[in-house]
Amino acid sequence: MKVIYYLNQFYGQIGGEEMAHIEPQYQDKPVGAAMGFNGQLQGKGQVIGTIICGDNYFNENREETMEFLEKVYEEHQPDLVVAGPAFNAGRYGMACAGVAEFFNGEHQVPVISGMYEENPGLETTREYAYVVPTGDSAASMAQALPKFAELARKLADGEMLDPQVDEYFPQGKRLTYITEERGSKRAVDMLLKRLKGEEFETELPMPEFDRVEPAAAIKDLSKATIALVTTGGIVPNGNPDHVQSASAQKWAKYDVTQIDELGEGYYTVHGGYDPVYANEYPDRVAPLDQLKRLEKEGVIGKVYDYFYTTTGTGTSVENSENFGREIGQELLDAGVDGAILTST
C-alpha cells in the first residue's frame, strides 16, 4: 500500500509561523511525523512521499494548491493519504480538510486524519476521511500516530471500518442493513424505556438546534442607528490589522463616517469564496453603500460610525461566539439600535 503523507510547515520541519506562507513541496521520503507513522505500518504499506505546505499558503491559494495535489496524485497514485494530526490548529485543520476532499472526493483515495474535536476543519474533513480524535496540542502526538497506523493497517487488509469499534469521528454516512428485530418491536422497546425513564438511543438523531431569541423590533427605524458587521472578510487595502483569511483569530473595526461606500478602498481576504466580484466592489458583500443611501433618504436615522469585519470560513465556534459577544457589547455600549450582519 503506497502512502502519501501531508504535513504543514511546522510538522514538516521547515519552520514555524514565519514559514506559513511557503508553497507546497513534495519529498520522496517520509519526513517529520510521517517517519513515526511509517515505522508502525508493520509491513502493510509504506510512506512513499511527504507533501509539505504552509498553512497560510494552502488557505489563500486554493487553486494553485489543488493543481499541485493533482500533479502529485497523477505521478504517484497513492493508495492511502494521511494528513495531520492538526490538533486544534484551525488553518492546519482546514488544510487537512482540503487534502481529504481532494484525494477522497475527487479520486476516491481513502484518507486518514486526526484533530481535536473543536477544530473548525473537522466538519469537512470527517466527511472525506477517517478522522481520529486527538487532544488539543502536539502533546497527544504519541497517542495519535499509533491510531493512524492501526486504521491504515486495517484498510490495507481490506477491512470495513466502524466508528464505534475503530474510534474515529462518525462520517455522517447512514448505512442500511438488515437487523434481527423488526422495526415495530424496536419501537415498542424504545417506548418502554422512555416510560421507565431508562436510557435509550434514537436511530435517527434530530439536528442540533441552537436557538437565539431575537431582540424586540425597532419601533422607529427613521430614528435608529444601524451598524454594519460582516463575516465576509472585507478589509481595507493592505489588510492593516492582518485579519486571517480563514480560521480568524480576531475581528477589526474601521471608521466609515467619511465615506459613502467601501468601494476601492476595501477588498476581501476571505479564503472561502471566489473573490473577483467582492474585490471589484466590496459593498456587494457588506452593503455600506446601501446603508448610506437609506440614511440619506431618511429611512434609517444613522449609519453607525464603525464597520466591523472578520472572516467566517473555518473559524471555530468558540471564537465566533466570543467575537459576537465582544462586537455586540461594543454596539450596545455605543447605543446602536440594530445591526446588519452579512455572511457568505
Place this chain on the structure above:
Amino acid sequence: MRLELNKVKIEDIQFGEEMKVENGTLYINKDEIINTLMEEDENITGIDVNLARPGEKVRIIPVKDVIEPRVKIEGKGAGFPGVTTTTQTTGEGVVNVLDGAAIVTIGNQVGFQEGVIDMWGEGARWTPFSKTLNIVVDISVPEGFSPHKHEELVRRAGLRASEIVGEAAREAEIDKTEVYEIGNFFEEHDKYPDLPKIIYVEMLISQGLLHDGYIYGVVSSDLLPTLLHPNEELDNAVISGNCVAACDKITTYQHQNNSVIKDLYELHGKEINFLGVLITPELTTLEGKYRTTDFAAKACIQYGADGVIISEEGYGNPDSDLVMISRGVEQAGIKSVLITDECSGWDGMSQPLTDTAEEAVAVISTGNVSHVIEVDKADVILGNPWAIETMSGGWAGSYDEETGKMKCELNAVIGSTSEIGYHNATVKLY
C-alpha cells in the same frame, strides 16, 4: 371486543380441482377465481393466476397490493365491510386464516408505478413477501380504461380474490389460535390501573388517486383522526389504496397483520394498557395538516395516553405531520416514539427527513429508501418486464446485459422500509 384468529399453517400452494387445504398444502381452483371475478365485474377482460413460492427465481412486478386470504366463520363483519360486504363493525368473532399464503395483485394503472417482490436472492432479503406463498393475480381491463377506475377495480378484485381463496380455510384443520381481547377503557383501567396507557397513532397517506387508504370503505382523507379498536384493523377494517410508495406503503396484508398493533398487544396487560389505534390521515394542504396533527395530539391527550407510537406512510410532506404530532404530544408530557424511513441519498450522507423537531428524540429508522441493492436475473417474471426499466435505481445504465444483474433502490422493493416496522431494515451511522 374479542377476536380469535385460527391459523391454518400453509406450507405449499398448488393448483387443484377444489379450493381446499390438505396436509398443509393450499389447493387453488384457478377457474373459480377467474370465473367468479369476471362474473362480478363486467369490466374485467381477462385474469391470469400464477403461483410464486419462496426460493423460486421469480420476480413479481409491479405489485399493487398484497392481501391475506381469510374467512370469518363466526361473528359479524365478514369480508371487508363497507367494501366487499355491507358495512358492519368488525373486530369480533372467529376468523380462519390461511397463514403463510398471500394474494398479490399486479399490474399498473400508470406507467411509473413500481413495486417488486423477488422470491429468491438479495432482493428477497429486503421484502417480507418473499417468505409468503404468493398467489399472483393479474387482472386485465379494457384499453383506455381510466387509471382511476382501474385502481378501484383491481383494489376490489384483489380483496374478492382473497375471500374466494379464503373459503378454503373454512373446513381446514387449525394449527393454532391467537386471541385478541381488549375491553373498554374503564374495564381495562380497572384491570391494570398502574400500567402506562398507550395509543398507536397510525398515519395513512390520504392525498388522492393512488395515494389513499380506506376505513370501512371510507377514504381516509374524509376523516378526522379516528380511534379504532385494534381488533378492527386486525379484522379487515382498513385496506390500502396506496399504489406508489412501494417501500413503505402499508399493504392490506400489513394492515391485517399490523406489526405495531401485534407488538403492543403482546404487552397489553403485562407492561402497557393498549388504548387503541388512532388512524390519522396525511393531507395535502397545509391547513389540513395543521388540523389533523393538532387533532391527533389532542385526542391522545384527551384519551389520557402516557405514551404513543407514531408511524408514517410515505416520504416527503408527511414527515411534517409526523414531527408535528410528536411535538404536540411531547409538549403535553406524553412520550412518543416515531417510526419512519429516510432518504439519505446513495451514500447515506443527505439529511434523512424533510422536516425535523427537537421534540422527536426517539425515532426508529426503518432504512434509507435510496439504499441500492444488486439483484440477479429472474427465471420468471410475473407482471410487466418493462416495468423494471422504470424502477427507481433501475435506470442510468444499471442493468448488466451479460449477467442480467440489476441495481435497484429499496424504494422499489415492496415493504422494504415499512414504516409500521413490519420489516427488519435499519440504519447505522458510520
Place this chain on the structure above:
Amino acid sequence: MTYLLVTNNDEIQSDYDIHWVDGSFEDVIKETHKLMEEGHELLVSPLPASIRMFYSPVRTMVLTKEKKGPSKSTLQLIEDALGQYKAVLVNKDPDYRNLEDYKYMDKKLFNHAMAELSGFNN
C-alpha cells in the same frame, strides 16, 4: 379567498388564475418562492408524499391570489423545499419517460387538494 395556481402541467384547467411556468418541477418551486416573496400565501405542501412523485416532471402548487402573506413558516417551507427536492433527485433527471402519466396524476392530486380546500368556508 381565491386561488392562484402555479404549474408547468398543461393539463391543468381551472377557473382560477394560472401562473404558467415554462420549465421543470424545480422551476415551479422557484416560481412559487418568488410569488410568495410578493405576498401570495402557500396553501399546499410543496413536496409530494411519495418518492415516486418527486420524479414527476410536472408539479402544481396552489397559492392565494390575495397578497396578505406569507407566514414565516410557509416561507421557511418553500425555502427548504428546493434543497430537499434536489436531495431526493440527486443527479437524476425527472422521469420524462412517463410524462403523460405524471401529468394525469398531478392533475388528480391537484383536484384532491382543491377538494380539501373547498371544505373551508372562505
